[in-house]
Amino acid sequence: MEATVSDERPAQEGPATFSDVFGLAEFRALFTANVLSWIGDYVAKAAVTILVYRETESVALSAAAFAASYLPWLLGGPLLSALAERYRYRQVMMACDLVRMAMMVLVALPVMPPWAILALIFAATLANPPSQAARSALIPHILTGDRLMVGLSISTSSGQAAQVVGYMVGAAIASASPTAALLINAATFALSAALVRFGLRDRPPTMTAAHRSHLLRETAQGFRLVFGRPVLRAIAVLVFGAVLFSIVPEGLAAAWAAERSGDLDTGVAQAVIMAANPVGYILGGLLIGRLFAPARRLTLIRPLAVLAPVVLVPALLDPPPLMVALLAAACGFAVGGLMPMANGLFVRALPEGYRARAFGVMASGTQVIQGAAVLATGALAERFTIPVVVGGWSAAGVLLMLVAALAWPRPQTVEAAVEAAQATSAGTAAAGHHLPPVARAGIPAARSTVGERSRQAVT
Incomplete structure (x- = not known):
């Protein structure tokens, strides 16, 4: 494993700052490439929706064009994400950017029929899981210690901001020229590929050909890792x-x-409600990351998890739209504060060589759960009023999150899981980026690299 900048800070020292994170050239390149890709994606979603509707005058096909971008995560997110560990991270991200660039250029051609547009959009979004998995696995190589937490906070908050900006810009440009919006998206992928190529170091893959098994088996290892270890x-x-x-x-x-x-x-009411959650998410991610020391932030994970549904329970009182927006923003604030800390701890508790696959499991699960939640509450809203549905759904969420918070592992167990992951990663690095042989038979066997106390805590 190539050397990284150390960020081991004394316990009494304050949290890492934005300048600490952006002072690293590799993070600046990766961050800028991601923001460009995100904004381009949302611009394209707005443009494709308008383009298909103009061509067909069909609301169903227009909605299908929007939904096509989520299908790869639902159909094969973990499987596609596993590819990121077979090849060099930089190579994976560049290839995915160039594929998406080419697909967007083809979509922009005026001769494309609607069915071809849908097929090309689907093909382009197949590159999203491996690209995002490679990025997620690469960040711990660039940022360590509290820099990692701050970097994840910046990245997640920027993703929400990119969504708002992308939709606004995309809708404005696409209303005048969908083709122009799609070409802008293609250009963002080209710039992203250039930043990745010239701004990131070319690290070896974490899994060599000698240690590959079968893609399905490797994907299954990611599921066993995430759901087989108590902390994860x-x-x-x-x-x-x-x-x-x-x-x-x-x-x-x-x-x-x-x-x-x-x-x-x-x-206006719809826009205010929809924008409130991302805005709250941005504020929560940035403020909690800056106002609290690293150790204190970890203690906030459980309270914030419970707070997220709690603040939506007052929807039962049927508040006006502006109050609904405030409730949604408060929920977004709690989730925005929670996610970077949870992501950072998740990364630290993952052994090197399994991060991309574990990311695929988490990202795909998030997509499926969000879609299922909207479908379920939408069906309930056919029988009950929306305030009752949202308030009741959130009240059930409070109970669920209280149970999850009470079942949270003890600090000693969390510490042992992190130590186990670091020991496994160190063994992988010493072996020359080859996965430990025991990992091919089953992920949990890697725990034998740490002491008896750690083994008991993790199991």
């Missing part, structure tokens, strides 16, 4: 629970605004 499983439960409840106001915003817009225009 506990983090997964909190993350999945948080998104299960925080997505509901955004998913039901259109119907909520149509039925209860009050004095506001329906479109």
Whole structure:
């Protein structure tokens, strides 16, 4: 493993700063490439939706064009993410950017029929899981210690900001020229590929050809790792629970605004509700990361997990749209503060060589759970009022998150899991980036690299 900048800080020292993180050239390159790709993606979603609707005048096909971007995660996210560990991270990200660039250029061609546009969008988004998995696995090589926590906070908050900016810019440009918006997206992928190529070091793959088995088996190892280790499983439960409840106001915003817009225009009410959660997410990620020391932030994971659904329970009182937006923003704030800490701990508790696959499991699970939550609450809203559905759903969420918080592993168990992952990663590095042979038979066997206390805590 190539050397990284040390960030081992004394316990009494304050948290890492933004300048600490952005002072690293590799992080600046990776961050900029990601932001460009994110904004381009959201610009393209707005453009493709408008383009398909203009070509077909079909709301169903227009919605299908939007939904096509989520299908790869639902159909094969973990499997595609496993590819990121077979090849060099830089190589994977560059290839994915260039594939998406080419697909967007083809979509922009005026001769493309709607069915071809849908097929090309689907093909382009197949590159999302391996690209994002490679990025997630690469970040711990660039950032260590508290820099990692701050970097993840910046990245997740920037992703939310990119969503807001991308949709606004995309809708504005696409209304005048969908082709121009799609070409802009293609250009963002080209710039991202250039930043990755010239801004990142070319690290060897974590899995060599000699240690490969079968892609399905490697993917299954990712599932066993995430749900087979208590600390990783506990983090997964909190993350999945948080998104299960925080997505509901955004998913039901259109119907909520149509039925209860009050004095506001329906479109304005919908926009305010939909934008509130991302805005709160951005503020939560940035403020909690800056205001609290590293050790204190870890103690906030459980309270924030419970707080996320708690703040939506007052929806039972049928508040006006602006108050709904405030509730959604408060929920977003809690989730935004929780996610970087959970992500950082998750990365630290993962052994080198399994990070991309574990990311695929988590990202795919998040996508599926969000979609399921919106579908379930939408079906309930056919029988009950939306305030009752959102408030009742959130009240159930409070109970679920309380159980998850009470089942959270003891600090000694968390520490032992991190030590076990670091020991396994050190053994992998000493072996020349080859996965330990025991890992091919089963992930948990890697725990034998640490002492008896750690083995007992992790199991």
